[in-house]
Amino acid sequence: MDRRRFLAAGIELGSGLVAGTLIAAMPALAQTPPNARKEVSMSHAQRGAGRKARVFITGSADGLGHAAAKALLAQGHDVVVHVRSQARLPAVKELVDQGATATIGDLSDLAQIRDLARQVNAIGTMDAVIHNAGVYSGSSVLVVNVVAPYLLTALVQRPKRLIYLSSSMHRGGRASLAGMDWSGRTATGSYSDSKLFVTTLAMAVARRWPNVFSNAVDPGWVPTRMGGPNAPDDLRLGHLTQEWLATSNDPEALTSGGYWYHQQRQKPHPAAADTRFQDQLLAELARATGTTLA
Numbered sequence: 547m548d549r550r551r552f553l554a555a556g557i558e559l560g561s562g563l564v565a566g567t568l569i570a571a572m573p574a575l576a577q578t579p580p581n582a583r584k585e586v587s588m589s590h591a592q593r594g595a596g597r598k599a600r601v602f603i604t605g606s607a608d609g610l611g612h613a614a615a616k617a618l619l620a621q622g623h624d625v626v627v628h629v630r631s632q633a634r635l636p637a638v639k640e641l642v643d644q645g646a647t648a649t650i651g652d653l654s655d656l657a658q659i660r661d662l663a664r665q666v667n668a669i670g671t672m673d674a675v676i677h678n679a680g681v682y683s684g685s686s687v688l689v690v691n692v693v694a695p696y697l698l699t700a701l702v703q704r705p706k707r708l709i710y711l712s713s714s715m716h717r718g719g720r721a722s723l724a725g726m727d728w729s730g731r732t733a734t735g736s737y738s739d740s741k742l743f744v745t746t747l748a749m750a751v752a753r754r755w756p757n758v759f760s761n762a763v764d765p766g767w768v769p770t771r772m773g774g775p776n777a778p779d780d781l782r783l784g785h786l787t788q789e790w791l792a793t794s795n796d797p798e799a800l801t802s803g804g805y806w807y808h809q810q811r812q813k814p815h816p817a818a819a820d821t822r823f824q825d826q827l828l829a830e831l832a833r834a835t836g837t838t839l840a
Contacts, residue, residue: 599793600624602672602705604653604698605679606646607637610711610765614676614785619644623793626669628662628679653679653694654686654730656835663701674707674792675699677744682737689730691740696747696831700839704758709791710748712762712805712814716741721817723826728834743827745805745814750824752803754839759800762814763787764807783808 601618605611606627615625615638625646627638630653638648647669651662666672677695681687695710719742727734735743748762765784787806791799798809805814817823832838 598623599673600626600670601674601676601792602626602628602649602666602702603676603678604628604694606641607634610785610788611676611678612637612641613782614678614788615641615646616644617785617789618793619646621789621793626666626672653690656689656693656697659694659697660701663698666698666702671703672705674709675702675705676709676711676788676792678711678788680711680740683733685727685733686730687733687737687740688726688728688735688743691737692735692743692747693728693730693831693835695744696828696839697835697837699747699751700835700837704755706758707792708748708751708758708760709788710744710760710762711788712745712748712764713737713741714764714766714807716745716764716818717815719743719815719817721815721820721823723830726830728831742815742817745818746820746824746827747831748805749803749814749818750828751839753821753824754828756802759791759802761791761802761804761806762818763791764805764812766808 598621599618601623603611603615603618603625606615607629611627615627618625619641625641626649627641627646628649628651629635629638630651632650635648635650638646642648649662649665649669651658651665653659653662675698677698679690679694681690699708715738718738719736720739721742725734726739745762748760751758752760765787787809790796790809791806794800804811805818806812828839
């Protein structure tokens with residue numbers, strides 16, 4: 547059964563289908579190659595000019611994640627999409643019909659985040675991961691916007707490139723970790739706080755993993771479900787930078803530790819580049835999740 551038929555069957559099966567079954571039933575999915583560690587450590591410059599990338603995008607059911615997945619598929623890349631639940635699978639049916647592989651996991655639940663990492667690893671090593679998923683409000687803001695990208699970064703086989711979705715609102719975030727509830731049981735950190743933290747995570751990973759290109763992206767205020775229909779920015783430009791950083795061999799794209807807006811480097815909040823704050827954030831997330839970033 548090919549991926550398209552399997553997705554259609556999965557939609558009809560209802561709650562009997564689980565994420566693990568979705569992955570296991572797709573014969574086209576390759577197991578992790580024995581030389582995966584060697585592949586990850588290869589120089590980015592060694593990627594052939596015409597080589598297609600395998601890209602995992604969280605939050606692909608709609609908005610910028612869906613748009614980026616559609617654009618990358620049109621360019622011939624292998625795309626692994628992600629939805630929150632089985633009920634959201636129909637939202638990516640069009641993408642799967644075009645060749646994408648679907649994964650499932652609620653990013654507000656640590657157990658499901660871990661399971662999502664296992665699904666991605668079962669497919670094989672990614673060339674790039676775009677941490678796109680995010681929520682604007684509620685008790686799950688810190689879990690979805692910060693803990694999930696951290697845990698997936700720690701658990702998914704190390705890709706060559708990592709892209710974390712930030713926001714210009716990160717500049718209004720508080721550079722303090724005191725009183726933050728990373729479990730999602732209570733609402734503590736704001737959206738701005740979460741975007742400052744995930745920007746700091748991107749910079750910390752760039753420093754800790756010199757063989758990986760890790761960057762943060764401000765997509766702008768674009769007309770998505772989160773941004774609203776009257777958002778003034780260009781929707782296409784809202785996902786172009788992520789695609790570029792994930793796949794391009796442009797020398798500017800082959801850099802790390804940047805904060806980008808429409809393919810232009812910008813200066814982030816000073817705390818994001820503060821190595822002491824970076825280490826404090828990593829330590830706090832390791833404590834909250836029980837998983838240390840290697």
